[in-house]
Amino acid sequence: MAKSPSLFGATFRRDLLLAFRHKGEMINPLVFFLIAISLIPLGIGPEKALLMRIAPGILWVMALLATLLSLDNLFRSDFDDGTLEQLLISPHPLYLSVLAKVLAYWLATGLPLTLLSPLLGGMLSLPSGAFIALCSSLLIGSAAMSLIGAVGAALTVGLRKGGLLISLIVMPLYVPILIFGASAVTEAARGNPFDVQLAVLGAILAIALLLAPLATAGALRVSVNG
Amino acid sequence: MKFQFDSVDAFLKMGGHGAFVWASYVIVYAILIYLTLAPVLSKKTFLKQQKKLLHLQKKSPENSQ
Amino acid sequence: MNWQWFHRLGSPRWFYEKTDAWVPWLVILAWGLLLVGTVWGLGFAPMDAKQKDSYRIIYVHVPVAFISMACYYIMAIAGAVGLIWKMKLPYMVMKSAAPIGFAFTIIVLATGSIWGRPTWGTWWEWDGRMTSYLVLSFLYLGIIALQNAFQSRDTADKASAILALVGTVNIPIIYKSVDWWYTLHQPASLNLTSAPKIHISMLYPLFTMIAASYIFFTLVLILYTRAEILRRESKTQWVKDLASGVPSKGDKA
Numbered sequence: 362m363a364k365s366p367s368l369f370g371a372t373f374r375r376d377l378l379l380a381f382r383h384k385g386e387m388i389n390p391l392v393f394f395l396i397a398i399s400l401i402p403l404g405i406g407p408e409k410a411l412l413m414r415i416a417p418g419i420l421w422v423m424a425l426l427a428t429l430l431s432l433d434n435l436f437r438s439d440f441d442d443g444t445l446e447q448l449l450i451s452p453h454p455l456y457l458s459v460l461a462k463v464l465a466y467w468l469a470t471g472l473p474l475t476l477l478s479p480l481l482g483g484m485l486s487l488p489s490g491a492f493i494a495l496c497s498s499l500l501i502g503s504a505a506m507s508l509i510g511a512v513g514a515a516l517t518v519g520l521r522k523g524g525l526l527i528s529l530i531v532m533p534l535y536v537p538i539l540i541f542g543a544s545a546v547t548e549a550a551r552g553n554p555f556d557v558q559l560a561v562l563g564a565i566l567a568i569a570l571l572l573a574p575l576a577t578a579g580a581l582r583v584s585v586n587g
Numbered sequence: 588m589k590f591q592f593d594s595v596d597a598f599l600k601m602g603g604h605g606a607f608v609w610a611s612y613v614i615v616y617a618i619l620i621y622l623t624l625a626p627v628l629s630k631k632t633f634l635k636q637q638k639k640l641l642h643l644q645k646k647s648p649e650n651s652q
Numbered sequence: 653m654n655w656q657w658f659h660r661l662g663s664p665r666w667f668y669e670k671t672d673a674w675v676p677w678l679v680i681l682a683w684g685l686l687l688v689g690t691v692w693g694l695g696f697a698p699m700d701a702k703q704k705d706s707y708r709i710i711y712v713h714v715p716v717a718f719i720s721m722a723c724y725y726i727m728a729i730a731g732a733v734g735l736i737w738k739m740k741l742p743y744m745v746m747k748s749a750a751p752i753g754f755a756f757t758i759i760v761l762a763t764g765s766i767w768g769r770p771t772w773g774t775w776w777e778w779d780g781r782m783t784s785y786l787v788l789s790f791l792y793l794g795i796i797a798l799q800n801a802f803q804s805r806d807t808a809d810k811a812s813a814i815l816a817l818v819g820t821v822n823i824p825i826i827y828k829s830v831d832w833w834y835t836l837h838q839p840a841s842l843n844l845t846s847a848p849k850i851h852i853s854m855l856y857p858l859f860t861m862i863a864a865s866y867i868f869f870t871l872v873l874i875l876y877t878r879a880e881i882l883r884r885e886s887k888t889q890w891v892k893d894l895a896s897g898v899p900s901k902g903d904k905a
Contacts, residue, residue: 509818512814512815512818516798516811516814516815517798517801519802519807520801520802523801526797526798526801529793529794529797530794530795530797530798530815532790533787533790533791533794533819533822533826534818534819534822534826536787536826536829536830537822537825537826537828537829540829540830540832540833541829544833544836561829565825568821568825572818572821573818576814576817576818579735579814580811580814583807583810583811583814584807584811588696588853589696590695590696591695591696591697591698591699592695598694598695601704601705601706601708602699602704602705603704604704604705604706604770605705607706607709607766607767607769607770608694608705608706608708608709610766611709611712611713611762611763611766611767612690612694612712614759614762614763614766615712615716615759615762615763618755618758618759619686619868621755622752622755622872623679623683623871623872623875625876626748626872626875626876626878626879627875627879629879630875630878630879630882633879633882633883633886634882634894634895637882637886637891637892637895637896638895638896638897641892641895641896642896
């Protein structure tokens with residue numbers, strides 16, 4: 362057990378390093394987010410009042426879709442080159458190595474998405490009062506989405522064509538996060554407090570932190586041994 | 588307890604809501620009947636198929652494992 | 653302590669032979685109660701003061717809504733039992749429950765949407781409960797899709813069991829959050845979502861239909877599981893005997 366933190370650190374550092382070496386995979390979801398948001402005014406017209414009204418929901422839905430895009434990569438390369446098998450047979454708790462991988466994944470995808478969101482909020486004329494809500498809700502929400510998405514990624518990692526299937530099984534599970542995340546931004550845009558929504562998002566993150574790595578670890582065992 | 592409608596016609600019309608009520612019940616019963624019959628039929632076809640396979644195996648024992 | 657009964661539960665053959673005698677009785681009971689409840693609800697229950705006769709859809713909508721939620725939990729529990737005790741039968745029950753539950757959510761959505769037309773004046777209202785059932789149907793679809801994606805039956809079983817368990821944790825959260833979302837966006841004009849004042853004589857047919865749908869679900873789950881057992885055990889001697897019509901005597905469990 363004494364060595365577990367070091368394996369946690371090693372997995373975390375390795376995954377983060379790999380993510381930064383494959384810049385394309387890291388940047389693609391961001392580009393998707395950017396382009397998809399730019400399509401909205403083209404589709405519904407540039408009227409500011411309308412954009413302002415729908416901006417919170419659109420930003421959150423698009424951020425959700427962008428996180429789905431990269432999920433398939435979370436365990437894929439480790440599965441292909443056998444690293445995953447090594448993690449499974451190592452005596453260290455799989456819970457911690459999964460947590461390390463998800464944390465590195467979130468830093469490489471969720472965090473940049475959060476940092477990019479104010480820019481896109483500006484493009485959709487989001488009121489200035491809502492930017493803090495947008496960033497904080499996306500920060501917590503994307504972490505929870507990474508954890509829950511990891512379960513889907515682990516379940517489908519053994520499949521050649523897992524990409525679309527992940528979205529199918531994970532999207533319904535994202536519903537509560539979307540509801541509270543978008544609501545936080547909407548309320549902030551109207552000048553109302555949004556601490557309740559953030560608190561609920563935090564609670565969801567806490568539950569996900571506790572249970573999702575367990576389910577992910579179980580799913581990885583099934584996928585690798587099956 | 589008594590029948591709530593004066594005539595068969597009133598029963599079918601349900602005060603103008605007949606189409607909605609009857610359509611719901613038709614959909615529900617169609618799905619329920621399907622759920623009851625589908626496994627029974629698939630079991631029957633499966634057993635028939637198995638029987639054919641076994642028969643073929645008996646006919647040519649050298650080919651069977 | 654005698655654990656024999658528990659291990660027997662894991663034997664598909666035992667289940668198949670045991671339920672053989674139950675099926676006809678369950679068919680009579682389930683369909684009998686369904687017909688009694690339907691005639692009662694359609695013809696004999698008094699008319700609702702506010703919704704008039706359109707409220708009679710409640711007798712199919714609500715019982716099926718109950719059972720489609722319960723079905724998910726039964727599916728997840730079966731999956732958990734399969735994962736923990738490594739038994740074959742629970743996985744077959746789990747796989748059978750998914751399409752049944754999906755069909756039930758389709759019934760709930762269809763009848764709810766038809767009911768919405770005379771009540772709310774629209775075929776689809778983003779009502780809290782309807783939205784929850786829409787998400788529930790997506791969860792069932794996910795399980796079915798995952799189940800079908802794998803080549804190996806064993807992997808498919810375990811993977812969908814894990815997904816079902818994850819869904820079980822999520823369902824209350826989804827339900828609560830959609831409920832909260834709806835109260836936030838609820839237009840003031842729609843007050844009919846609160847249940848109509850139900851007279852006691854309207855409740856008896858409702859209870860009949862609820863009992864009927866539980867028994868019907870039991871029946872259909874058993875029927876689907878029996879078909880699945882035969883498909884999965886097709887290499888065993890007892891299924892071969894069954895297929896060729898030989899009355900099996902040898903008791904090899």
